[in-house]
Amino acid sequence: MNSNQSDILFGSDGPERLEGRAICLHLPCSRCGYDLRGLPAMSMCPECGRSTSQSLASAIDPTMHKLPPLLSPHRVGNALLILGILTLLAAFSVALREIVMTPWIGLSSSSFAGILVFVTTALAVLCGVIGWIPVFQLWPSPADAGNHTGRRGITTLAIGLTIWIVGCLLSGRFNPDAMLGPSLLDLLFLLGAGIYLFGLKQIVVQVGARSRVFRTDRIRRQRIWDLLIGILFIALGVVLVRIGENIPPPSGGSTIPFTSTFTLNGQSVAGLGFLGMAIAWVAILLVLVGLIYLCFNLAWVRSALQCPPPRLREYLSPDQSK
Ligand SMILES: [Zn+2]
Numbered sequence: 001m002n003s004n005q006s007d008i009l010f011g012s013d014g015p016e017r018l019e020g021r022a023i024c025l026h027l028p029c030s031r032c033g034y035d036l037r038g039l040p041a042m043s044m045c046p047e048c049g050r051s052t053s054q055s056l057a058s059a060i061d062p063t064m065h066k067l068p069p070l071l072s073p074h075r076v077g078n079a080l081l082i083l084g085i086l087t088l089l090a091a092f093s094v095a096l097r098e099i100v101m102t103p104w105i106g107l108s109s110s111s112f113a114g115i116l117v118f119v120t121t122a123l124a125v126l127c128g129v130i131g132w133i134p135v136f137q138l139w140p141s142p143a144d145a146g147n148h149t150g151r152r153g154i155t156t157l158a159i160g161l162t163i164w165i166v167g168c169l170l171s172g173r174f175n176p177d178a179m180l181g182p183s184l185l186d187l188l189f190l191l192g193a194g195i196y197l198f199g200l201k202q203i204v205v206q207v208g209a210r211s212r213v214f215r216t217d218r219i220r221r222q223r224i225w226d227l228l229i230g231i232l233f234i235a236l237g238v239v240l241v242r243i244g245e246n247i248p249p250p251s252g253g254s255t256i257p258f259t260s261t262f263t264l265n266g267q268s269v270a271g272l273g274f275l276g277m278a279i280a281w282v283a284i285l286l287v288l289v290g291l292i293y294l295c296f297n298l299a300w301v302r303s304a305l306q307c308p309p310p311r312l313r314e315y316l317s318p319d320q321s322k
Contacts, residue, residue, distance in 0.1 A: 007042065009053055011312025012065030018042045018053055022317040025310055030055040041316055060312045061212040064304065076207060077302035079134035083157075083200065084298040086134075088291045090127035093120040094168065094189070095284050098182060102277075121172035124189075128165040135161065138203065153202030160196025167192050182238040182280065190238070194231045197224050204301070211304035214297055222293035230287040237280025244273020 008015050018041035027036045032048040036055055043052050070076050097120035100107050107113055138154050167189025201224035208214040214221065247261065247270040261270050 006053055009057055009060075009312060010062060011060055012062040013311060013313050016312050016316060017319065018056075018316070020319050023052060023056070023315055024317045025315050027052075027055060027059055027315060030058040056312065056315060059309055060315070061304075061309050062312070063215070064210045064212065064308060065311055067210055070207070070210075070305065073210075073305035073308075075137050077305035079137040080204065080207065081295070081298045081302045082134045083131060084291075084295040086127040086131050087196075087200075088288075088295055090124045090164070091193075091288055091291055093123040093127070095288060096120050097124070097172070098186075098284070101182075104277075117172060121168055124168045125165050128161050128168065131161050132158075153199045153206075156199030156202065157196055158199070160192050160194070160199055163192030164189050164196060165192075182241055182277075184238065184242055186238050187235055190231055190235045194228055197227055197231070200224060201228075204298070207305070208297070208301045210308070211301045212309070213300045214304070220293060220296065222290050222297055224294070227287055227290045227294070230283045230290060233283035234280050234287070237276040237278075237283060240276025240279065241273045242276075244270040244276055247272065 007019055008017055010016075021041045023036050023039055023041055025037060028034065029036055029045040029048060029050055029052075031050040032045060034045050034047040036045060036052050039046075039052055041052055041056065044050065045052065045055070097117055099105060100113050100116045100120070102108065107116075135154060135158050138157075139151075167185070171183060171185035171189060204224065262274070
């Protein structure tokens with residue numbers, strides 16, 4: 001079925017001739033998963049007819065083997081995945097807290113509100129504190145990658161983490177005047193989250209180059225830039241909410257869009273505030289979904305670091321024809 005079998009394949013140790021050699025490691029067919037071990041390197045999958053050289057080409061990762069090795073790939077892989085999970089958990093906690101603290105939704109008057117705000121704040125802070133463990137585990141390793149971007153990334157990450165912890169602690173109180181929820185103090189932990197993600201980006205770009213699926217997947221790969229833009233929009237929403245809550249009610253009805261006011265629990269709130277709230281919530285949802293994708297991406301990177309694919313030379317038996 002596949003006539004364009006090439007005789008030579010490029011691995012991390014240079015070109016390898018396939019003629020006269022056999023596959024000597026477990027190699028699932030890239031189409032049907034059949035184990036091709038024992039078959040000649042220049043043959044077809046007996047189940048689906050795909051050429052074995054194509055399956056070989058999709059299993060090896062010469063680019064990864066050409067990158068400078070990390071000091072402790074296991075530790076770096078684990079640390080990155082733990083950071084990803086902590087980030088997701090912290091973001092969910094803060095989002096849940098914002099829901100509880102929005103008087104407009106009505107949860108804030110329930111008896112559980114105080115406990116919920118305490119628990120979600122504590123969880124967000126705890127994630128930030130536990131985050132120091134993987135940060136310390138990362139410290140020496142990405143720096144071996146040849147330049148100092150790794151070390152700079154870790155420093156940025158740590159600064160962001162500190163601002164996040166302080167910001168979460170400061171903003172964890174009810175604001176009796178706020179009708180729509182967020183307070184300007186939220187900008188502090190958003191700033192921390194932004195700096196943290198910027199540092200994480202520098203590390204993930206370097207370390208992630210060692211995962212073939214991370215390098216090449218264009219659909220499921222989460223760009224950290226998009227998360228940073230999402231955080232900017234959340235901050236914009238927070239600012240608009242505050243402006244909206246402080247606009248005095250216009251005398252005789254305003255015709256300017258978003259400045260006309262609504263009365264909420266006896267207080268007037270400008271439409272601008274509602275616009276801000278909508279922007280913030282859409283951005284929060286997008287960031288949460290993005291963070292789920294980021295966790296999957298970091299799991300790929302971890303598995304590539306912990307079980308790197310064999311080199312082409314290791315897959316092939318010695319040339320019998322020599
Ligand atoms: Zn097959």
